[in-house]
Amino acid sequence: MKTPILEVEHLTMRFGGLVAVDDLSFTAFKEDVTAIIGPNGAGKTTVFNCLTGFYRPTTGQLTFHGHFGPVLLERMDGFRVPRHGLARTFQNIRLFGGMSVLENLIVAQHNELMRASGYTLLGLFGAGVYRRAEAEAVERARFWLERLGLVDRADWPAASLPYGDQRKLEIARALCTGPRLLCLDEPAAGLNPRETAELGELLLELRDRHGIAVLLIEHDMSLVMRIADHIVVLDYGRKIADGPPERIKRDPLVIKAYLGETEEEELPPEVAADLAAAEGGS
Amino acid sequence: MAYFLQQLINGVALGMVYGLIAIGYSMVYGIIGMINFAHGEIYMIGAFVSLIAFTLLGMLGVSWAPLALVVVLLTAIAITSLYGWTVERIAYRPLRGSFRLAPLISAIGMSIFLQTYVQITQGAKIKTLQPVITGGFTFTDASGFTVTISWIQILIVLLTLVLMAGFTWVIAKTPLGRAQRACQQDLKMAALCGVDVDRTISLTFVIGAALAAVAGLMATLYYGVIDFFIGFLAGVKAFTAAVLGGIGSIPGAMLGGLVLGLAEAFWSGYFSIEYKDVAAFTILVIVLIFLPTGILGQPEIEKV
Numbered sequence: 300m301k302t303p304i305l306e307v308e309h310l311t312m313r314f315g316g317l318v319a320v321d322d323l324s325f326t327a328f329k330e331d332v333t334a335i336i337g338p339n340g341a342g343k344t345t346v347f348n349c350l351t352g353f354y355r356p357t358t359g360q361l362t363f364h365g366h367f368g369p370v371l372l373e374r375m376d377g378f379r380v381p382r383h384g385l386a387r388t389f390q391n392i393r394l395f396g397g398m399s400v401l402e403n404l405i406v407a408q409h410n411e412l413m414r415a416s417g418y419t420l421l422g423l424f425g426a427g428v429y430r431r432a433e434a435e436a437v438e439r440a441r442f443w444l445e446r447l448g449l450v451d452r453a454d455w456p457a458a459s460l461p462y463g464d465q466r467k468l469e470i471a472r473a474l475c476t477g478p479r480l481l482c483l484d485e486p487a488a489g490l491n492p493r494e495t496a497e498l499g500e501l502l503l504e505l506r507d508r509h510g511i512a513v514l515l516i517e518h519d520m521s522l523v524m525r526i527a528d529h530i531v532v533l534d535y536g537r538k539i540a541d542g543p544p545e546r547i548k549r550d551p552l553v554i555k556a557y558l559g560e561t562e563e564e565e566l567p568p569e570v571a572a573d574l575a576a577a578e579g580g581s
Numbered sequence: 582m583a584y585f586l587q588q589l590i591n592g593v594a595l596g597m598v599y600g601l602i603a604i605g606y607s608m609v610y611g612i613i614g615m616i617n618f619a620h621g622e623i624y625m626i627g628a629f630v631s632l633i634a635f636t637l638l639g640m641l642g643v644s645w646a647p648l649a650l651v652v653v654l655l656t657a658i659a660i661t662s663l664y665g666w667t668v669e670r671i672a673y674r675p676l677r678g679s680f681r682l683a684p685l686i687s688a689i690g691m692s693i694f695l696q697t698y699v700q701i702t703q704g705a706k707i708k709t710l711q712p713v714i715t716g717g718f719t720f721t722d723a724s725g726f727t728v729t730i731s732w733i734q735i736l737i738v739l740l741t742l743v744l745m746a747g748f749t750w751v752i753a754k755t756p757l758g759r760a761q762r763a764c765q766q767d768l769k770m771a772a773l774c775g776v777d778v779d780r781t782i783s784l785t786f787v788i789g790a791a792l793a794a795v796a797g798l799m800a801t802l803y804y805g806v807i808d809f810f811i812g813f814l815a816g817v818k819a820f821t822a823a824v825l826g827g828i829g830s831i832p833g834a835m836l837g838g839l840v841l842g843l844a845e846a847f848w849s850g851y852f853s854i855e856y857k858d859v860a861a862f863t864i865l866v867i868v869l870i871f872l873p874t875g876i877l878g879q880p881e882i883e884k885v
Contacts, residue, residue, distance in 0.1 A: 351773060352772075353769065376772075377769065377772040377773060378771075378772040378773070378775060378776060378777050378778060380773065381773060381774060381775040382775055386773070387773060389770075393767055393769075393770045395762070395763050395766045395767060395770070395771075396766065397762070397766055398759075398762060398763070398766070402759060402762075405759060406759050406760065406763045406771070406774050406776070407774045407775070408775075409756055409759070409760055409763075409774055409775045409776050410775040412756040413756045413757070413760075472774070476774060476775060
């Protein structure tokens with residue numbers, strides 16, 4: 300029996316007349332890599348924004364089973380979300396570009412450090428508690444830097460890293476907040492095939508070895524089909540399919556959403572490539 | 582040479598005061614991208630609190646200057662910080678997420694309010710403070726010209742240097758400083774790292790107000806006269822210093838303050854004291870023509 304980590308119930312998000320997400324319900328499990336897929340504009344990122352306090356959902360309930368038991372995300376301030384163990388990355392990379400790689404990871408552990416530093420005052424006088432907490436924070440940062448092969452670049456300004464490494468750093472930063480659920484918004488975008496493969500390995504390792512559930516928005520179908528245990532398909536804000544990859548691949552509604560109504564229509568090259576890759580990867 | 586040295590000393594002391602106020606403008610701009618026009622008034626309140634505290638201590642019979650100074654310094658910092666915090670809480674925070682000009686207008690309103698409030702409660706007349714610290718070093722050069730460094734000038738320079746060192750350390754090494762730098766780059770992302778953005782902004786106002794309080798105390802000691810209107814010109818000058826140094830940059834604010842202070846001192850010393858403000862703003866114009874982002878400023882990067 301799987302344990303649910305995130306339960307989305309009847310989530311609707313309206314912007315004026317536009318319904319970005321329409322009555323969406325699904326459950327992500329702790330032991331799974333869950334993927335949300337769908338054509339551009341299907342409302343995938345909107346779901347993430349509702350989860351992390353960027354948007355207030357019009358209706359619906361988002362229950363997250365966090366560090367301190369179940370909490371409702373739909374009314375929570377953004378800065379409280381990571382405390383309960385939910386971290387996310389963005390489609391467009393949002394690192395603190397002017398800060399060093401290591402500092403990016405230390406900021407992610409702000410809460411613990413702030414508490415240990417007695418809200419800065421103890422930190423000012425170099426109290427032992429604070430120094431220990433800081434050493435632990437650096438240790439945790441080093442762990443993920445080593446895992447992702449970035450340890451040599453710890454002192455580089457984050458903005459000067461090559462693109463693929465910036466992606467990795469963003470994931471490392473999310474991991475440093477100590478999540479139970481990691482939400483990744485198109486983490487493979489712009490990565491080369493080797494980097495994408497490494498990313499897949501990492502996500503499986505998070506699931507298997509660190510007990511971190513993954514919720515993934517991704518367009519790279521070969522990656523999704525290879526690592527996802529559970530796929531939710533959105534189209535125009537509605538859920539059109541939900542299940543294991545084998546079933547999703549054969550679902551007529553999904554095929555229609557991706558390929559369009561008429562069979563004669565020319566496929567956009569990237570869709571064709573995705574499909575071919577998906578076939579190859581299965 | 583001696584005359585030059587004298588102007589240099591005067592300019593550095595004045596520049597330090599400008600710099601301390603300028604940091605408040607620069608920090609707030611760096612984090613929330615607004616010009617806190619009420620900051621000059623915060624400085625003025627710092628000066629009034631200092632004056633009142635000195636007067637009270639005098640009535641209580643505390644005459645040992647170092648003790649009086651420490652007590653006044655702490656009182657001024659505490660009360661002025663409270664003003665800084667309150668201004669942010671009631672005039673700016675409710676408008677966050679509103680259109681860009683709203684907090685700016687609110688800041689101008691706050692500035693007028695604070696001026697009027699001090700004018701009504703303290704009276705419009707110029708207040709004077711009996712010199713608390715007198716004397717200094719005097720050197721005479723071969724031509725018979727004397728150079729004086731007063732104790733107050735030494736105090737201003739030392740105190741500012743100590744504050745700057747401590748402040749730089751807070752920004753570089755403490756969780757609060759890291760949170761401030763993270764907020765400066767990306768407020769929403771900082772929140773997703775668990776940084777309480779509202780509290781960080783509040784603390785930024787508190788720190789800015791504390792530094793302005795020190796500037797207010799030192800100006801009170803230095804000039805010995807204050808009134809409810811001093812915040813205006815000091816605020817404009819410090820804002821100029823912040824822009825000159827590159828707004829958003831803290832070393833820039835200090836550097837801009839120094840450049841401005843020196844420009845004023847040398848202009849007053851060699852040309853005419855009446856036109857010192859013209860000189861200060863001329864430098865601003867010239868620098869902005871050649872370095873549009875200020876001396877140490879970074880080009881604006883569009884935030885997502």
